[in-house]
Amino acid sequence: MxxxxxxxxxxxxxxxxxxxxxxxxxxxxxxxxxxxxxxxxxxxxxxxxxxxxxxxxxxxxxxxxxxxxxxxxxxxxxxxxxxxxxxxxxxxxxxxxxxxxxxxxxxxxxxxxxxxxxxxxxxxxxxxxxxxxxxxxxxxxxxxxxxxxxxxxxxxxxxxxxxxxxxxxxxxxxxxxxxxxxxxxxxxxxxxxxxxxxxxxxxxxxxxxxxxxxxxxxxxxxxxxRPNHTFVGYFIGSPGMNFIDVQVGENGLSSQGTTFHLEQALVDSLNGLISQNMKLGIRPEHIQIVSSATETSYSADVEFIEHLGDHQIVTVQFLQQRWHIRVAESYRCNDACVHFELPKMNLKIFVDEYLFELESLPLINKGSASSELTPLHKNTAEVRGAHD
Amino acid sequence: MTKLRNNKAWWLVLPMFVLVAFSAIIPLMTVVNYSVQDIFDQNTAYFVGVEWYQEVLRDTRLHDSLIRQFIFSFSVLVIEIPLGILIALLMPKTPNWKTSLVLILLALPLLIPWNVVGTIWQVFARGDIGLFGWAVNALGIDYNYTSNSLDAWLTVLLMDVWHWTPLVALLCYSGLRAIPNAYYQAAQIDRASRWAVFRYIQLPRLKSVLVIAVLLRFMDSFMIYTEPFVLTGGGPGNATTFLSQSLTQMAVGQFDLGPAAAFSLIYFLIVLLVSWLFFTTLTYEREDTAQYKAVQHNEGGS
CATH class of the missing domain: 3.40.50.300 (P-loop containing nucleotide triphosphate hydrolases)
Incomplete structure (x- = not known):
């Protein structure tokens, strides 16, 4: 032993x-x-x-x-x-x-x-x-x-x-x-x-x-x-995490004109990074479908729906990406288009494929907000070093 | 209608039947025919029943040759099979150019015509000009295969080992190559010793090729003719006269067709019987014994 x-x-x-x-x-x-x-x-x-x-x-x-x-x-x-x-x-x-x-x-x-x-x-x-x-x-x-x-x-x-x-x-x-x-x-x-x-x-x-x-x-x-790498996000879970390539903008991250709102501290620290490879990820379970469009909701075209017994997987085309949304079996989708919200706390950011987080994020739960970065991985740490 | 179609089917079998008849059945029946008759010339033949068989079975010269033959075949198997396995085991598991070289060298003796093999050894073993004979004599051992029966015997055996061990080695090598690497890995993990790997993994998996090797080497050595005939001519005296040479002497030398025919049938039956014995013993599955032992063990253990 x-x-x-x-x-x-x-x-x-x-x-x-x-x-x-x-x-x-x-x-x-x-x-x-x-x-x-x-x-x-x-x-x-x-x-x-x-x-x-x-x-x-x-x-x-x-x-x-x-x-x-x-x-x-x-x-x-x-x-x-x-x-x-x-x-x-x-x-x-x-x-x-x-x-x-x-x-x-x-x-x-x-x-x-x-x-x-x-x-x-x-x-x-x-x-x-x-x-x-x-x-x-x-x-x-x-x-x-x-x-x-x-x-x-x-x-x-x-x-x-x-x-x-x-x-x-x-x-x-x-x-x-x-x-x-x-x-x-x-x-x-x-x-x-x-x-x-x-x-x-x-x-x-x-x-x-x-x-x-x-x-x-x-x-x-x-x-x-907390998948530490995009691969973990994609590989763990059924179906895996949804991803989209994003750029840092003024008030959040954006992709093809669509803006994703995040904690300001996070956006600030992302702003200083030199990496061009940024991805936003969210689990299919965390996407919340809403009945009609709101100010904070996004919309996507439905491709097809799979009924899996106790839940269903809605496959949509969102900003030219194929995303999966997991919803209860009771949900009835009648339109060709769905509206959904992306809860801030469930959005994950990946820089150079590795998870990028602030210590203050609720899941780590380390108390007061602070803009200090968590070097979850060597690569992220290197990125930090570059912009410091 | 159906009957007609069935009759037609016979025509399809006929060519094969004719072929087998001419290649095997008719010659064999001719021999059977000779063995029960006394033939003087083309028109004079007497039916003699089993007389020739009785005569042949009583012939002490043939008894000697039969014993000699068994000792020879037994020695061949005892030396060539383990030696062949050993050579195959010494070859690397992953082939490279060295393996190819060894394979070519091994295959060489197999490609030489049998009478040439006899000639090679006749020269090679000579005390005056042969490298082998000269070297043995130089070591202080009095060696002369033309006058000493033991020397002649050992030379014939050595020649056969040289000629045919490569066949066993090649068969075993192919058998070893067929063992998946996973078995060796598992054995390493199970902390098996080199001997245990051989005994429990390699040997059981070589069984099928070894059956072929044993049968081939037995049949071939039991019918050996050309090489000793060229090397020693059966001498000195009758020391290296094996069965097929005795048979040839009887049939061609003395023209005793009846006894020779009876003798060849007996010869044939011996080869068949011994081969069958080898085959059944080697391929015998010990399932029943294993079960029996396990039951006994359980009763004794608990």
């Missing part, structure tokens, strides 16, 4: 493009973490580097402050479950589950006890005597997972999209099982997935990865409420 620290970790497969771009991160001992990101963002590479299957090009991996870069997976004593089931098909299920323990030269009795326990947990007890070769895909993956779970002395257990091949119903059950196991064993677990729901149900904290970087690390709630 160990905490895992990544220091300036970078990796390139071909020596030119970097799959991982100098990331720093700490996974505390005993936490249940998810690593969330789209295909090809470097999640699996990161996992393989932690487990020792891949040697990083630059940077360090530390287990409890001890550098493990040069250690093999065997020496790191880490468990990893892969996306596609790997079973030793010449062996029975029991032998498969016992394999990691046998390799550690344990006595027969404790091995059997442990194997029985894990088999019970995964619902494999009936199949212990069967050859692993003839199992269904579900069961094979359970066996793969079981091999990771039988060892309770491991530094950490890494899961690389382990439930991809599992049937949806069973998926939910297994995720619960993993959570239970985590609570019982208190082992650091890192769970890689591209499914936000899966990440949120398994993990206490989620690291969102995008283009080889961890762009945000936090609770599911904070990812939703």
């Amino acid at each position: 160990a905490s895992i620290t990544l220091r300036q970790l970078a990796h390139s497969y071909d020596g030119e493009t970097f799959a991982l771009q100098h990331l720093d991160h700490v996974w505390q001992q005993g936490g249940a973490y998810a690593l969330l990101g789209p295909s090809g963002c470097g999640k699996s590479t990161l996992l393989n580097i932690i487990s020792g299957l891949v040697m990083p090009s630059e940077g360090e991996v530390l287990f409890d402050d001890i550098r493990v870069n040069e250690l093999s997976p065997q020496q790191r004593n880490i468990a990893q479950v892969f996306q596609f089931p790997v079973v030793y098909d010449a062996m029975t299920v029991r032998q498969n589950l016992a394999f990691p323990l046998k390799n550690m030269k344990l006595e027969k009795a404790p091995i059997n006890a442990k194997v029985d326990e894990i088999a019970e947990l995964l619902g494999l007890s009936e199949k212990l005597a069967k050859k692993a070769k003839g199992l269904s895909a579900d069961d094979k993956q359970k066996v793969s997972m079981g091999r990771g779970l039988v060892r309770d002395d491991v530094s950490a257990i890494l899961f690389d999209e382990p439930l991809t091949v599992i049937d949806p119903h069973l998926k939910w059950k297994l995720r619960r099982k993993l959570k239970e196991i985590h609570e019982k064993l208190n082992i650091t677990m890192v769970y890689v997935t591209h499914d936000q729901l899966e990440a949120a149900t398994f993990a206490d904290e989620i690291a969102v990865m995008y283009e080889g970087k961890i762009v945000q690390f936090g609770t599911p709630q904070s990812l939703f409420e």
Whole structure:
């Protein structure tokens, strides 16, 4: 059992493009973490580097402050479950589950006890005597997972999209099982997935990865409420955040002649920035449809409406952008055009794709208004440095 | 109507039937025919029943050659299969130019005509001008494959190992290449030792190619003729006279067609039987035993 620290970790497969771009991160001992990101963002590479299957090009991996870069997976004593089931098909299920323990030269009795326990947990007890070769895909993956779970002395257990091949119903059950196991064993677990729901149900904290970087690390709630990067906004939530390119104007931000009103302090601090890449974002849930046009409302053309049972998604064309609005199922849209308001507190500003905030904003809740900037990220801090 | 159509279908099978008949059935039946008759000339032949079979089975010269043959084939398998696996294991998992070079070098012996292989070794193993024979003698070992039966024996075996181990190695290499990398990764994660990786991952996955390798090497070595014939001519004495050479001597040298035919049928049956034994043992699934053991274990354990 160990905490895992990544220091300036970078990796390139071909020596030119970097799959991982100098990331720093700490996974505390005993936490249940998810690593969330789209295909090809470097999640699996990161996992393989932690487990020792891949040697990083630059940077360090530390287990409890001890550098493990040069250690093999065997020496790191880490468990990893892969996306596609790997079973030793010449062996029975029991032998498969016992394999990691046998390799550690344990006595027969404790091995059997442990194997029985894990088999019970995964619902494999009936199949212990069967050859692993003839199992269904579900069961094979359970066996793969079981091999990771039988060892309770491991530094950490890494899961690389382990439930991809599992049937949806069973998926939910297994995720619960993993959570239970985590609570019982208190082992650091890192769970890689591209499914936000899966990440949120398994993990206490989620690291969102995008283009080889961890762009945000936090609770599911904070990812939703304060996305640190446009990608997090877009990726978390269903549908993701709506964005629009904006410029700083006299009394707010504007796009194509439409002005968005914001706190004056925020507009002032934005005024000094040199960056040309500014985006305004709002979650589909936060847009409030009004029955008729008001002074503060905006209007957009309705493209289509999707009924999703308990709510509906209205897709509109707003300033040549496709936006989504989430409304209650009771809402009836009769016109070709909708009017809506954008609550100030839910509008997020992104400078160079990173969230730009004042400390005084209600969500951070740090008391009195102040114009001091929160350097949420290095990039934002750099921007600040430039205009200071 | 239906009957007519069915009859037509026979015509479609006919070409294949004729082909098989001419290539296999008719020659085989000819041999069967010879084996039950005593033939003097074109017009004089007597039916003798199983007499030739009895005679052949009692022939001590053939007994010797059969034993020699089994020892030889067994040695070939015992040396070539592990050696081939070992060579394949030593090759890198990701191919590069070195792998290609090794593959070419390995394939070379397989491309040489068999009688040339015999000739190569005949010269190579000579004590006076052959590099191998000279080197062995220079080491202080008295070696002469033309006069010493053990030396002759070992030379024939060495020649076969040189000639055919590459085949086993190539088959195993292709088998190893077919193992997905994920298995090696999982094994590393499971802290498997090198031996455990071989025993539980590589060997089980090599099983199918090994079945082919064992069968091919058994059948080929059991019917070996050309190389020892060129190298030693079956000598010294009868030390390296294997079954097919005895058969040739009987059929062509002495023109004993009846006994030779009976003998070749027995020969054929032995190859078939042993191959079948190998095949069934190697492909036997131990599901039942595994289950039985697990049940026993559970009863004993709890």
